[in-house]
Every structure is written in structure tokens, then in C-alpha cells.
Amino acid sequence: MSSTLISNYFREANLPHIWCPGCSNGIVTRALVKAIDELGLDKNKVTVVSGIGCSSRAPGYLDFNTLHTTHGRALAFATGLKLANPDLEVIVITGDGDVSAIGGNHLIHAARRNINITTIVFNNNIYGMTGGQYSPTTPTHALGTTAPHGNIDKPFDITQLAAAAGATYAARTTSYHVNQLIKYIKKGIENKGFSLIEAASICPTYYGRKNKSGSAVKMMEFLRDNYIDIKAYDKLPDDKKIGKETMGEFKEITLPEYTDEYLRLIENLKGAEK
Amino acid sequence: MSKNIKLMQGNEACIEAALMVGMRFYAGYPITPSTELAELSAEKLPYYGGKFIQMEDEIAGIAAAIGGSLAGLKSMTATSGPGFSLKQENIGYAMIAEVPLVIVNVQRGGPSTGLPTSPAQGDIMQAKWGTHGDHPVIALSPESVPETFELTIRAFNLAEKYRTPVMLLTDEIVGHMREKIEIPAIEEIEIFNRLKPIEGKEYLPYKIEEGDIVPRMASYGEGYRYHVTGLFHDETGFPSNSSENAELMLNHLMSKVEDNLDDIITYEEYMIEDAEFLIVAYGSTSRTARSAVKILRQEGIKVGMFRPITIWPSPEKRLREISKNIKNILVAEMNLGQYVYEIQRIVKSNSEVYHIGRANGEVLMPSEIVTKVKEVL
């Protein structure tokens, strides 16, 4: 199965990828491809846009229309592509720093417009590419190369941020829960509007080493044991909530989609005096 | 057919021309004195089946415009002052990724928020060097409303032909003044569209076909499934770290402009045949300079004006030639001295180069230029 996914959707000549052993970027990328395969999307219409970061290197390996942009700006480039040609199936791959620090403004506005773009956030809670500096999702007290004395920032919840800003589909799972991740990505792509799927990920090389999280396997086990479905989480007594993270579908609603509205506007003006 | 004569603002003429040459995508963020460009695009584009979007900032404006161009639409973004600063990183992206795009900068007083409603020509060097790294730049500067129309058409054609962002550097005066303009019929307008991949032939997105100047450009969604990146890349479009490749690529980026200067560069020569003294001016300042030439000529002083219309690349060859017979050159510009350095570089020891300029929002007056010329003499 896996091998046909590779031959059908990967640019094999560009492999092996640049990611470290134990990095979860490959798992999340494969989940995206699996979702695309299961949905039977037309490869010629699928357009994958990314910013800058380890995770943002994924499009280079994928046999679709691919665009590797500037740090933080993937959603702005993607918005132009989607509006210019609404037939494109636009998917954005981004990291936690890319989408919520330098690109935070583009995230909230893409969500607000409810433009039909599916954003997949590889959230490893750190700046991987530049060597382990803290990001807007690094937990308070965690260590990073720019937080050598412990991080005093409070982290963003990117999924809830997108949901609050206007995304019509927002869900979070982890790179351990692969089947759920594939399911959420499929639902995100099928949602006609702005969708965000956050995949809690691991960076053993920087986050893991700095924070003594143990091996990549240990870090995966952490994802398995500490991410709890929001409904189950809500029922937990307060003392049991400590140290737990939530996953699940945070938002799923239907609202008018941006490019549809624009095409309607064009249609309404037809025949009118210029 | 009767002539289509209108009274129009510079910014209006820009959009009128853009629509005629085929602009179908505009993304930007409002800022004085460029705002009319966004407003008119928003109003008119949907009638042409085109798209307008007001993005969350200028960075997003140019990013979305690059996306629009990759999707196959002729795209534009426009801004002024602070917005031009914000666009710089993605200007470099469009240059290295070879994405056709028109960027209009209606210059206003700076630095920072500066003088929002006053004219300036303070972004001349930023247009050339604003984005980091070595890169090719094409920038045009109109002096009037009709020329704004003409150069907007040219900007789109050059962008499509050379696959590079082209800047239209106007200023608050040219952008906001109203003048008579004759709008040509669409058949009279020369329109260049980017070359598409050769059907049936293997497509390498950054390979230059025999006889072409730049790689042929497929639109996203057409079936070519290629990769675009801001990293140095080879013919395949995929990143390459090798210094040999980087050199090859930079050579291509620079030479596609430098090898075609005769096509890209235009300028105007005014009363230079017997001139002993030359005023160099561009954009709205050339209007002042022209008046000064007339006044000085009446007094029997042999003055002429040289006006670069293509600011970057500068009309180096022609100006150096002229300067051989010119003792003194006065560069007049609405800044504290920017293009003057380019002129000095060009004429070397052929002529003495002087400067008159100001950056307080006030335009130069003909009388000031007249006085300065007499001072030098």
C-alpha cells in the first residue's frame, strides 16, 4: 500500500527527504497523501503551498502543483492561487512558528474569510529548521535555545485560535493517531471553507534533546498517553486534567465560502454597465 | 470612430491601462496616495471576470498577487511608502522564482509614515536595492497621466516577457493630478502574454528553450505539476545548493535584463542637440525641469534635459555618450540625493555633476532650478 502511495504521489527522485531520524514530519506528510488518495482527488488540481521550516519542505517531495514560499506567508500566497483559480484544491503545509508567529495574521484572516483552503499544521512546539528556538506553542517552562532558563511565554492553542477566527472546520490530533489524522484531513478537504487540522508532532532533535524528552519512541508514547478527546477531557475531574492535552473536532459548521461569494458577485454584475 | 478623450487622474489611467492590457488579479492593502488603485480595481475587475482582494497587509498583498500570477492571471499590487518597505521580501521572491507581476509605488514622503499626502522620489534606491541579495530590477517612471497609461501597459508587457516583477514608480503628483488623455482602441495596444510550455514536449519549469529569453510558464492546475521555490533551484525547479548552479541562475536572472537593454530602456531627450549644460530629471520633477529649460533657453543659455523613463536599469550607454559633450550636469529630484549617485557613476569624469533636491513634501520650482543652473555657470 505504502509503496503505491509513494509511486503515485511522491517525487521519488527527490527522496530521501531531509528530515532527521525519528522526526514525525514524514508521518504527517504520508497522512495527507493517504487522505488525498482516499478522496480520489485530481493530482493536477491539488496545489500544496508551504512557508519556511522543516515541515514546509514537504511539498518538494509531493507530485502535485507545489509552492514553497516565504516564512509565514503560505496562506497569503495560497489565497491568491485559490481566488485566481477556485478549481484548485489548495492545501497549506505549515509549522507552528510559520503559521502562528510570523504568519499569525494571515492565519486569522484566511480563517475569517472562510476561503476554501485546508491548512495542516505540523506543530512540534519548536522552531526546528533554525535549531530549537521557542515558538508560540512552546509550553511555559519548557526549554529552547532562546529559552535557556525556561520559557516564560504562554502558548497558543492554534486549533482554537483558527476556530475563533472563523474557520469552519478545526480539528487536532497527533502524529501518533494516524488514522484519526487521515480522517480529519479528509474532512478538512471536503469542507467547503477554511479548515485547519493541527497534528501534534515531535522534533526529537531539538525539542526532545533540550527538554530531555527521551527517544523519538518515548515522544510518540507521550502523544499517545497524554492527548485525550475533548469530550472525555471535559468529563475529567480537574486534578486529572493536569498535564493532559486535548484533541478532537473543535469546530464543524457551514458558512458561505469566499471564492463562491466572489464568483456570485461576478455573476450578478454580468450584463451591467461597466 | 471618434477619439476617446478623457480627463483622468494618474491612478485612474493606471487601472484603465492595466485592464486593457489584461490585468485580472489585484491584491493589496490601502495606503495614500495609492488607494485609488485598489478602489478602482475593486470596482472594475469583477466586470471583466477578474478578481480583487484586500489583504490583511502589504506583505499578504504581494504574496497573493504572486499566487494569482502563478494561477495564470496577469497580476498587480500597488502601494506607497511604508507599504513598499513591507513588500520587499516578496519582491525578491518574485524575482528569484521569475513570476511576472506589476508593482506600483505611488511615492510619498518618508521615512516611516513620513508625509502621507505629499509627493517624493525617495524610493528610487529602495526600488533597486530594497530586497536583499543581487537581483535584476526593472522600474519605470512616468511624468504625466498619459504616460502613466502608456507605462502601465509597458510594465505588464515587460513583466510577462522577462518573467520578473516590474515596478511602476509614480509619485503623489502624477498619481493624483488630472490631465487630458486619449485612450487608444484596444486593437492599437501591443499586448505581450507569457509564453506557455510547448505542447507534447517534456516540461522542465526553469529550462530555457532554444531562442527564448526566459523559461516558459505553465499555470498551476494545467497539468504540469511543478515546483516553485524562493531557494536557488535548477531547471527542474527543485532546490539546489551547488555554487555552480547558483552562479548559473544568477547569471540568467541578471542577463535576461542586461542583454535586452535596448528593449527595456526608454528615455526622452529635450533640447540636447546644442546643449552645453544638461539637467537630468525623471517623473514629475521633469515637468519642472522642462519649464526651467525653456526659461534658460529664452535667456540664451544652452541647456537641455535628459529624462530616464526606464529608471532601472538606467540609460547608462546613452547618457555616457551625451555627457562627452556636456560640461555640467544638474540632477533634479525630490529627495536629498539618490539618482545623482547613479549619474555620477555613469558619466565619471566627463562632466561635473550637481544636485538639487528636497524631501520636505514641496515640489521643486522652475525658478529654483534656473537659479541653481546659473549658480553652477
Ligand SMILES: Cc1ncc(C[n+]2csc(CCOP(=O)(O)OP(=O)(O)O)c2C)c(N)n1
Ligand atoms: C523572514 C524570515 N525570518 C526568519 C527566518 C528563519 N526561519 C526559518 S524557518 C524558521 C522557523 C520554523 O519553525 P516552524 O514554523 O515551527 O517549522 P519547523 O521547522 O519546526 O517545522 C525561522 C525562524 C526566515 N526564513 N525568514
Ligand code: SF4
Ligand atoms: S530538526 Fe526537528 S523538525 Fe526538523 S527535521 Fe529534525 S526532528 Fe524534524
